[in-house]
Amino acid sequence: MVKDTHTEPTVGIVEPRTVKLNLPPGGFRFEKGGVLTEIEVAYERCGAIRPENDNVVFICHALTGDAHVAGMRPGEAEPTGWWEGMIGPGKGVDTDHYQVVCANILGGCKGTTGPSSVNPATGKPYGSSFPKITVGDIVEVHRLFLRQIGITRLAAVMGGSFGGMQVLEWLIRYSGEIDKALVIASAANLNSQALAFDIVGRHAIVGDPNWNRGDYYDRENLPDKGLSSARKLAHITYLSQQLMDAKFGREKRSEWLTADPDFRNNIDRNFGTFFQVESYLQYQGEKFIQRFDANSYLHITLAMDEYDIAERHTTLDAAFANISSRVLIVSLSGDWLFMPEQSEELVTALLRQKKQVSYCHLDADAGHDAFLTHIADLKRVVKAFMPKPSKGQAPETEEGGIIWQWQLRHYQNVIDLIPQNSRVLDLGCGGGSLLNILKQLRGCAGNGVEIDVNQVINAIDSGCDVLLEDIDDGLAMIPDNSFDVAVLSETLQTIKRPRELLRQILRVAREAVITFPNFACLEVRRQLLLKGRMPKGKQIPFEWYNTPNIHLFTLKDFLALCREDNIDVMNLICQGRGFSERLLLALGWKNLGASRVIVRIAKGK
Numbered sequence: 001m002v003k004d005t006h007t008e009p010t011v012g013i014v015e016p017r018t019v020k021l022n023l024p025p026g027g028f029r030f031e032k033g034g035v036l037t038e039i040e041v042a043y044e045r046c047g048a049i050r051p052e053n054d055n056v057v058f059i060c061h062a063l064t065g066d067a068h069v070a071g072m073r074p075g076e077a078e079p080t081g082w083w084e085g086m087i088g089p090g091k092g093v094d095t096d097h098y099q100v101v102c103a104n105i106l107g108g109c110k111g112t113t114g115p116s117s118v119n120p121a122t123g124k125p126y127g128s129s130f131p132k133i134t135v136g137d138i139v140e141v142h143r144l145f146l147r148q149i150g151i152t153r154l155a156a157v158m159g160g161s162f163g164g165m166q167v168l169e170w171l172i173r174y175s176g177e178i179d180k181a182l183v184i185a186s187a188a189n190l191n192s193q194a195l196a197f198d199i200v201g202r203h204a205i206v207g208d209p210n211w212n213r214g215d216y217y218d219r220e221n222l223p224d225k226g227l228s229s230a231r232k233l234a235h236i237t238y239l240s241q242q243l244m245d246a247k248f249g250r251e252k253r254s255e256w257l258t259a260d261p262d263f264r265n266n267i268d269r270n271f272g273t274f275f276q277v278e279s280y281l282q283y284q285g286e287k288f289i290q291r292f293d294a295n296s297y298l299h300i301t302l303a304m305d306e307y308d309i310a311e312r313h314t315t316l317d318a319a320f321a322n323i324s325s326r327v328l329i330v331s332l333s334g335d336w337l338f339m340p341e342q343s344e345e346l347v348t349a350l351l352r353q354k355k356q357v358s359y360c361h362l363d364a365d366a367g368h369d370a371f372l373t374h375i376a377d378l379k380r381v382v383k384a385f386m387p388k389p390s391k392g393q394a395p396e397t398e399e400g401g402i403i404w405q406w407q408l409r410h411y412q413n414v415i416d417l418i419p420q421n422s423r424v425l426d427l428g429c430g431g432g433s434l435l436n437i438l439k440q441l442r443g444c445a446g447n448g449v450e451i452d453v454n455q456v457i458n459a460i461d462s463g464c465d466v467l468l469e470d471i472d473d474g475l476a477m478i479p480d481n482s483f484d485v486a487v488l489s490e491t492l493q494t495i496k497r498p499r500e501l502l503r504q505i506l507r508v509a510r511e512a513v514i515t516f517p518n519f520a521c522l523e524v525r526r527q528l529l530l531k532g533r534m535p536k537g538k539q540i541p542f543e544w545y546n547t548p549n550i551h552l553f554t555l556k557d558f559l560a561l562c563r564e565d566n567i568d569v570m571n572l573i574c575q576g577r578g579f580s581e582r583l584l585l586a587l588g589w590k591n592l593g594a595s596r597v598i599v600r601i602a603k604g605k
Contacts, residue, residue: 008085008088008089008090008091009088009089009090010070010071010072010079010081010084010088010089011046011047011070011071011081011087011088011089011095011100012046012071012072013071013072013073013074014044014045014046014068014070014071014072014073014081015044015073015074016042016043016044016067016068016073016111017042017043017044017045018040018041018042018043018111019040019041019043019145019148019149020038020039020040021038021039021040021041021141021144021145021148022144022148023036023037023038023039023144028137028140028141028144030131030132030133030134030137031134031136031137032131032132032133032134033131033132034131034132035131036113036131037120037121038113038120039106039112039113039141040111040112040113040117041103041104041111041112041113041141041142041145042066042067042103042104042110042111042112043067043101043102043103043104043145043149044067044068044069044071044101044102044103045099045100045101045149046070046071046087046095046099046100047093047095047096047097047098047099047100048095048096048097048098048099049099050099053099053150053151053152053153054153054155055097055098055099055155055389056098056099056100056101056146056151056153056154056155057093057098057099057100057101057154057155057156057157057158057386058100058101058102058103058142058146058151058154058156058157058158059083059087059093059100059101059102059158059159059163060102060105060142060157060158060159060162060163060164060166060167060170061082061102061104061105061159061162061163062159062160062161062162062163062372063161063162063234063300063301063304064288064292064297064300065082065163066082066104066108066110066111067102067103067104067110067111068080068081068082068102069081069082069083069087069100069102070083070084070086070087070088070095070100071084071088082372083372085375085379086375086378086379086382087100091379091383092375092378092379092380092381092382092383092386093156093158093382093383093386094383094386094388096388097388097389098155098156098386101146101149101151103142103145105138105141105142105166105300106133106137106138106141106142107130107133107137107138107296107299107300107303108296108300109292109293109295109296112141114126114130114293114295114296114299115127115130115214115293115295115296115299116217116293116295116296124217124218125217127214127215127216127217127295128213128214128215130214130295130299132299132302132303133299133300133302133303134303134306134307135165135166135169135303135304135307136169136173137303138166138169138303139166139169139170139173139174142166143174152177153177153178153179154177154178154179155179155180155386156178156179156180156181156182156386157170157171157178157180157181157182158181158182158184158382159182159183159184159186160184160185160186160371160372161184161185161186161337161338161368161371162186162300162304163184163186164183164184164185164186164187164338165186165187165304165307167181167182167183167186168181168183168186168188168309168346169307171320171323171325171327172309172313172319172320172323175322175323175324175325176324178325179325179326180325180326180327180328180385180386181325181326181327181328182327182328182330182382182385182386183327183328183329183330183343183346184330184371184378185330185331185332185335185338185343185368185370185371186338186342186343187338187339187342187343187345187346188308188309188310188316188342188345188346189307189308189309189310189311190304190305190307191339191342193336194237194337194338195305197233197234197236197237198234198301198302198304198305199305200233201229201230201231201233201234201297201301202230202297202298202301202302204225204226204227204229204230204233205223205226205227205229205230205294205297205298206226206298207226208223208224208225208226208227208294210222210223210224210225210226211223211226211294214295214298216294222289222294223294224289224294226294227285227288227289227292227294227297228285228286228288228289229285230297231284231285231288231289231292232281232282232284232285235281235284236281237336237337237368238337238367238368238369239366239367239368239369240334240335240336240365240366240367240368242334242365242366242367243334243365243366243367244277247276247277247280248275248276248277248280249276250275251275251276252274252275252276253274253275253276253279315349316345316346316349317349317352317353319349320349320350320353320355321353323350323353323355325356326356326357326358326465327350327355327356327357327358328357328358328359328360328381328382328385328460329343329346329347329350329357329358329359329360330343330359330360330361330362330371330378330381331343331344331359331360331361331362332361332362332364332367332368332370332371333361333362333363333364333365334364334365334366334367334368334370335364335367335368335370336367336368337367337368338368340361343359343361344359344477347359347467347477348477348478348479351447351477351478351479351482352479352482354423354482356445356465357447357465358385358447358460358464358465358466358467359466359467359468359469359477360381360453360456360468361468361469362377362378362381362453362468363377364377364378377453380457381453381456381457381460383461384457384458384460384461385460387461403436403437403440403441407433407434407437408437411433411434411437413573413575413598414434414487414489414513414515414598415437415438415441415442417485417513417571417598417600418438418442418444418485418487418513419442419484419485420442420443420444421442421443421444422442422444422446422484422485423444423445423446423482423483423484423485424438424444424445424446424447424483424484424485424486424487425446425447425448425449425478425482425483425485425486425487425508425509426446426447426448426449426486426487426489427448427449427471427486427487427488427489427491427505428449428450428451428471428488428489428490428491429448429449429450429455429459429464429466430448430450430452430455430458430459431455431458431459431462432448432458432459432460432462432463432464432466434487434489435448435459435464436462436463436464439463446465446483447464447465447466447467447483448464448465448466448467449466449467449469449471449475450466450467450468450469451468451469451470451471453468456468471491471495471501472495472496472497472501474500474501474504475501475504475505475507475508478508479508480507480508481507481508481509481510482508482509483508483509483510484509484510484511485509485510485511485512485513486505486506486508486509486511486512486513487512487513487514488501488505488512488513488514488515489515490515490516490517491516492514492516492551493516493517493550493551493552493553494548494550494551495550495551496550498551498553499561499565502514502561502565502567502601503565506567506601506602506603510602511570511600511601511602512600512601512602513598513599513600513601514598514599514601515596515597515598515599516553516558516596516597517595517596517597518554518555518574518591518594518595518596518597519552519553519554520554520555520556520591520592521576521581521591521592521593521594521595522576522580522581522584522592522593522595523535523577523578523581523595524595525592554591555574555590555591555594555597556591558597558599562601566603566604567601567602567603567604568601568602568603568604568605569599569600569601570600570601570602571598571599571600572590572597572598572599572600573597573598573599574590574593574594574596574597574598575594575595575596575597575598576593576594576595577595577596580593581593581594581595
C-alpha cells in the first residue's frame with residue numbers, strides 16, 4: 001500500500017465546537033455505575049451540510065484521537081486533521097457530497113468531559129472519582145449529542161481501530177438509524193497479546209509515584225514517566241516488523257561517534273543505547289505527554305480491553321441478528337494488533353445472519369497505523385462504498401448498474417438456472433455485472449468473491465457486496481449453507497484444486513451453476529490435429545508458457561468427477577460456436593460439439 005501524500009484539496013478551516021448535553025432526569029448513568037449530571041462534547045463539522053441532515057457521516061476516532069479529523073483549525077496554515085487523506089473534496093468520504101461530524105469521546109481529554117474536566121459539584125477535576133466508561137457509554141453520549149444538533153439518521157458511521165469497535169456498537173444498538181457502517185482494522189474484542197500490551201501500559205502509569213491514584217491535577221509533577229512508557233509500548237504495536245526494520249534496523253544515532261565520555265557514561269548508567277529505534281520511541285513518548293492525560297488513557301484502554309461482543313451477547317450471531325445496515329469490513333496485511341482473522345470472524349458472523357457485508361483485506365506492510373498513514377487503496381475502497389449520491393437522491397437509495405444487452409446475451413443461460421429471489425454467491429465476480437443483473441431482474445441478493453482489488457472496487461461502487469478473497473485459498477470465511485446458489489463462471493480450469501473447490505461450493509450453497517470451456521471440442525481437436533500445437537482462441541487466449549489455465553479438462557472428465565464425488569448434475573447446457581459444432585450437438589455428440597458447458601449441480605442424496 002502506497003503512502004498517501006495529502007496533496008488533494010482540503011475542507012479548509014474547521015471551527016472547533018462544544019455543546020453541553022441536555023441529559024435525562026437524574027443525569028447520565030454509566031453502565032458500570034456512576035452518574036454525571038453535566039457532560040460537554042467537543043466536535044467538528046465540515047462538508048456539504050444539508051438542511052435535512054440526511055447525508056451525515058459520523059467518524060469514530062481511535063484510542064488517542066480527537067474531533068479534528070480533517071482540515072485546518074483557525075490560525076493554522078496547513079491541514080492537521082488526523083485523517084486528512086481520507087476526508088475532504090474528492091477523497092474517500094467526499095465532503096462535496098457528505099457532511100462529516102467527528103466528536104471527542106466520553107472520558108477523553110480533548111474537550112469532551114473526562115477525568116481532567118472540572119466536576120461542577122466540587123470545582124475540581126474529577127480525577128479518581130470519574131466513573132469507569134464502556135464503549136456503550138461512549139456511543140450513547142455521541143447519540144445524545146447528534147440528536148441535540150438535529151441529526152437523527154446517519155448515512156454512515158465509520159472508524160478504525162478502537163473507532164471500529166464503536167462502529168460495531170452503533171450497529172448492534174442502532175442499526176435502524178444507520179445506512180452504512182465501515183469497520184476498519186478492528187475486531188469484536190482484543191486478542192490476548194493486545195490485552196497484554198495494554199495491561200503493561202496501565203501498570204506503567206499506576207506505578208508512577210506521581211499518579212497518586214488519579215488525583216494529580218493540583219500537583220507540580222504529573223505521572224509523565226508512566227504515560228510516556230505506556231505510549232512507547234503501545235506505539236510498538238502500531239508498526240509492523242517490516243516497517244521498523246526499514247525505518248531503523250539496528251542503526252545508531254550519529255551522536256554515538258562524537259559523544260564525550262560523560263555523555264556516554266550517563267547513557268550507560270541508565271542502561272540506554274544509541275539505537276535509532278530507542279530515540280524514536282523516546283520522541284513518541286515525550287510528544288504524547290504534551291497532548292494527552294494519563295487518567296484518560298487508563299479509562300479508554302480499559303474500556304477497549306473489556307469490550308467483548310460475544311461475551312455480552314452470548315455469540316456474535318446473536319449480536320448481529322437485527323443489523324439492517326450495509327457493512328464494510330477492512331483488514332490490513334501487516335496489522336498484528338487487530339489481526340485479519342478477527343475481521344474475518346466478523347464477516348463470517350454477518351454472512352451467517354445473511355447481512356449485507358463486503359470485506360477487503362488490503363496489502364499494507366506498514367502495520368496497524370497504515371489505516372491512517374498508507375491509505376491509497378483504502379481511500380478507493382471507502383469512496384466506492386460511499387459513492388456520490390445521484391441528484392435529488394439520498395445516499396442510501398443507490399441503484400444497480402446499467403445492464404447492457406451483450407451482458408444479457410452472455411449470461412442468459414446462467415440467469416435462467418437461478419431461481420427468483422435466491423441468495424447468490426458469485427465466485428470470480430469481476431466488476432459485479434452478473435450480481436447486478438440478478439438483483440435487478442431476478443430479485444436476488446448475495447455476495448461476490450473476487451481477488452482483483454480493482455474489480456472489487458468496481459463491484460462495490462456498483463452497489464454489490466463483495467469479499468476480496470482468493471478462491472484458491474478456499475471459502476473458509478463463508479459459513480455452511482449461507483447461499484441458495486453459487487455461480488462459478490469460466491474459472492474452474494484456473495483453480496489449483498478444482499475438486500476441493502467443488503466440495504467447498506456445495507458446502508456453502510445448496511446448489512451451483514458452473515460454466516467452463518470444454519477442451520475436447522471440435523475446434524481444439526482440429527487445431528491439435530492440423531498444427532500439433534496447443535490451440536489459441538477465444539477459449540484459450542494464451543500461449544502454453546504463460547497460460548493461467550492450470551487444468552485442461554473435458555465435459556466427460558467433469559461428469560466423471562461428479563459421479564465419483566456423488567454430485568448430481570441437474571441441468572446440462574452445451575454451447576457450440578459455428579455450424580459444425582452445433583450440428584454435432586444436434587446429433588448428440590456433446591463432448592465433441594460443446595465449446596462451452598453450463599451445468600447446474602447439487603450434492604447427491
